[in-house]
Amino acid sequence: MKTKIYVCTNGKHCRTNGSKKIFKHLKDHEDKLCDKLKVKKSDCLGFCKHAPAVSVGDDEKVYKCVDIKTCNEIIAKIVS
Numbered sequence: 001m002k003t004k005i006y007v008c009t010n011g012k013h014c015r016t017n018g019s020k021k022i023f024k025h026l027k028d029h030e031d032k033l034c035d036k037l038k039v040k041k042s043d044c045l046g047f048c049k050h051a052p053a054v055s056v057g058d059d060e061k062v063y064k065c066v067d068i069k070t071c072n073e074i075i076a077k078i079v080s
């Protein structure tokens with residue numbers, strides 16, 4: 001089963017804080033791990049003060065102030 005990752009790319013705060021770069025980085029991994037994860041763009045997740053925000057999995061765990069290092073940690077958790 002694929003883990004769904006939603007990156008807030010449409011909210012103003014996340015856009016301003018580099019969510020497109022986060023989305024692209026995760027999307028590159030999706031290409032390599034297409035059987036394990038699905039990366040999607042989303043509207044505001046309600047964590048604008050901690051932008052960029054990313055929601056992961058069915059339990060919708062939200063990662064705040066996400067950077068490339070956090071992305072790699074998220075991916076490592078999914079593939080482990």
Ligand code: FES
Nearest residue numbers: 008011014044045
């Ligand atoms: S703008 Fe991204 S969580 Fe609100």
